[in-house]
Amino acid sequence: MFIRSTGLRPGRSLLLLFIGISIGFFTTWHLWRSSSLPAFAECPAPQEHEKANGFVLIGIMTAAKYVDSRAFNVWKTWAQHVPGKVLFFVAETTTSIHPDLPLIRLKGVDDSYPPQKKSFAMMKWMADNYMDSFEWFVRADDDLYIKGNELERLLRGLDPSRSHALGQAGLGNTAEYGLLALGVSDNYCMGGPGVVLSRESLRKVSPHLQACLEHLLTGHEDVELGRCIRKHVGVACTWNYEMQALFHNNQSTSTKAYSGSLDEVKSAITLHPIKEPSIMRRVHSYVRISHLNNLREKRAQLLSETSSSPSISLQRNWPSSLQDMSVFDLIDTNRIIFCSDGVNCPRHTLEQRIRGEMGRVVTTLFDGFNENARQRGRVLQFQNLQYGYLRVIPKYGVDYIMDMILWFKKFRPPHRTTLSVRRHAYVQQTFAPLKSISESWMRGTLHGENAHISYRMHIILPLKGRSEIFSRFATHLRSVCIRGEKLSLIVVLYSSPDEADTRKTIDMMKSFLDISIVEMGNESFSRGIALTRGCAHLPDDSLLFLTDVDMLISCDAVHRIQLNTIYKSQVYFPIVFSEFSPDSWSENDRLLADSFHYGRRRGYFRHFGYGLAALYKGDLFSIGGFNTNITGWGMEDVDLFEKAVKSPSMRVIRAPEPGLVHIYHQIHCDPSMPPAQVTMCQGSKAASLSSIDSLVHSLNHLS
Incomplete structure (x- = not known):
């Protein structure tokens, strides 16, 4: 009808x-x-030739404001060392200045927070496009660091055809406890340290992601993803005690997490949060160096096992006389080392390389202590070092004696307890067998295949007055140049009463040396400004040696400067031998005409002097250059050294350099300088007056 x-x-x-x-x-x-998940069919899908089988697919959520900083640093660091593929998931309109960054733009997704829609869309996209291509799938953020080798070692022991959800289990913080609608046996994998799903888990949960997104109970993306997995896959996040260390979440609220000690990095697989790109690169360097050290140890062990000759052992080194016995250096609780053999080794902060090696020793010890810890129901944790002894025997290895405070924890009921205990450890590290390599191969390894190596050294010399000292400098430099070293000298010249004599010396030097003058006129003297002006006209790949007129340079020193300075990689701050006042020398020292003599009463290696430096011009300005606001004596060298140490891209090398000798001269400390400069000047002046031996000798005569 x-x-x-x-x-x-x-x-x-x-x-x-x-x-x-x-x-x-x-x-x-x-x-x-x-109003729901984006149209996945419209998202960029991988090409067929990209769908090769892999082990793990890592999806990283990032936002437009972080794609060229955090995400790019992830791509250039740990993402290059994972056993699989890494993709970055962004909002639909996100762009990047880096064309090689593998971005997946999700249709209909923006950068709103919390990112439930982005997270669920990313998991659905990975399931739709790569379900059959990978065994494991990881949901990660752009402030996460993943150790690819360690992740693979963990996952190789598990079956991806069974349902697994791995990560650090969470129940919410204290304020949220009981408010997340979690059941008695429910939990969720915290999103920060990363969530790892097996292929079977992703297969089961992917058809239900839309329904889970439509029925959110909280504003926490990781809680809702965990709820969806629990409901439709039937598994909760791993409750294992070790997961807190393996999937590590730094509880610090500061953006500088992992900027200090990196002890927590050693046992972790993932590290969160790393907000600053510089810290991401720092952690990556630490992880790669640790991996290299482990490979070296494994190689040494394999060589010793396959060699027919007995391996070198420190226990076989029995000294035949007291002179052959190596003495120990003392390390106290403040990580200060006291050298027992000679006044030229002062009390100083423990070098980074020694701290790193001691950290590796402690890690190895506790790995042995805690073997089968779960079965035994107890664990030992390192608390601190009371004191220790260290000695290096060049032919054999390193001896350590360490007095340690430990936490002894029994976690198996009913005898749970935590005790602080004290133990001594006696450790001997043997060196690997010596290996002979060619100098050309070493240069190629250190500098890289395409790295620039400069054999011409540009000496930058600020100069005001002191024409007689400059004449001595020129005479000595001539003997160096005669031996064929490729050198050039740039004199940054200030006006002075004896300027005419200085210019005569410069004219004389033109007969044997490439020399130029940068005129400063009557400007106030500033070493930082002078050195900056001196190299201004040189190209970025020019090797600079920043020095003073009081220095004597040997040919061997020139050669070592060329080898120890690497463009875009390494800066060399040599430790020079500085003479005491000749008035305090012994009679034998006064009779020696050769300045390259290193008697204990003649001088000392200036461990805390940073005035001399070798680096490339491009590297000088990449680390920030000199502070040109500093005038007068000192401080500009310390400022430059600190910039080099803090630079994430540069490595600093310090070593005693016997080919550089600082000739003694009287120091005048202008009281009008800032207090810090006056204090430093007076300290340098006092340190150069006399040796400890000479002072003791004088006191004995007075008594």
């Missing part, structure tokens, strides 16, 4: 009715899609 009342024929009416229902259905379906 309804059809007949329209005045239309039944067949045509049915056709129009069908068309209307279809239009309504597709309109409703389109509106539903726009």
Whole structure:
């Protein structure tokens, strides 16, 4: 009756009715899609040739404001060392200045927070495009660091065809406890340290992601993803005690997490949060160096096992006389080392390389202590070092004696307890067998295949007055140049009463040396400004040696400077031998005409002097250059050294350099300088007056 009342024929009416229902259905379906997960078919899908089978696929959520900083640093660091593939998931309109960054733009997704939609869309995209191509899938953020080798070692022991959800289990913080709608046996994998799903888990949960997104109970993306996995896969996040260390979440609220000690990095697989790109690169360098050290140890062990000759052992080194016995250096609780053999080794902060090696020794010890810890129900944790002894025997290895405070924890009921205990450890590290390599191969290894190596050294010398000292400098430099070293000298010259004599010396030097002058006129003397002006006209790949007129340079020192300075990689701050006042020398020292003599009463290696430096011009300005606001004596060298140490891209090398000798001269400390400069000047002046031996000798005569 309804059809007949329209005045239309039944067949045509049915056709129009069908068309209307279809239009309504597709309109409703389109509106539903726009308010839910994005249209995955419209997202960029991988090419067929990219769908090669892999082990793990890591999806990293990032935002437009972090894609060229955090995400790019992830891509250039740990993402290059994972056993699989890394993709970065961003909002639909996100762009990057880095064309090689593998971005997946999700249709209909923005950068709103919390990112539930982005997270669920990323997991659905990975399931739709790579379900059969990988065994494991990781949901990660752009402030996460993943140790690819350690992750693979963990996952190789598990079956991806079974349901697994791995990560650090969470129940919410104290304020949220009981408010996240979690059941008695429910939990979730905290999103920060990363969530790892097996292929079977992703296969089961992917069809239900839309329904889970439509029924959110909290604003926490990781809580809702865990709830969805628990409901539709039937597994909770791993409760294992070790997961807190393996999937490590730094509880510090500061953005500088992992900027201090990196002890927590050693046992972890993932590290969160790393907000600063510089810290990401720092952690990556630490991880790669640790991995290299482990490979070296493994190689040494394999060589010793396959060698027919007995391996070198410190226990076989029995000294035949007291002179052959190596003495120990003392390390106290403040990580200060006291050298027992000579006044030229002062009390100083323990070097980074020694701290790193001692950290590796402690880690190895506790790995042995805690073997089968779960079965035994107890664990030992390192607390601190009371004191220790260290000695290096060049032919054999290193001896350590360490007095340590430990935590002894029994975690198996009913005898749970935590005690602080004290133990001594006696450790002997044997060196690997010596290996002979060519100098050309070493240069290629250190500098890289395409790295620039400069054999011309540009000496930058600020100069005001002191024409007689400059004449001595020129005479000595001539003997160096005669031996064929490629040198050039740039004198940054200030006006002075004896300027005419200085210019005569410069004219004389032009006969044997490439020399140029940078005129400073009557400007106030500033070493930082002078050195900056001196290299201004040189190209970035020029090797600079920043020095003073009181220095004597040997040919061997020139050669070592060229080898120890690496463009875009390494800066060399040599430790020079500085003479005491000749008035305090012994009679034998006064009779020696050769300045390159290192008697204990003649001088000392200036461990805390940073005035001399070798680096490339491009590296000088990449680390920030000199502070040109510093005038007068001192401080500009310390400022530059600190910049080099803090630079994430540069390595600093310090070593005693016997080919650089600082000739004694009287120091005048202008009281009008800032207090810090006056204090440093007076300290340097006092340290250069006399040796400890000379002072003791004088006191004995007075008594």
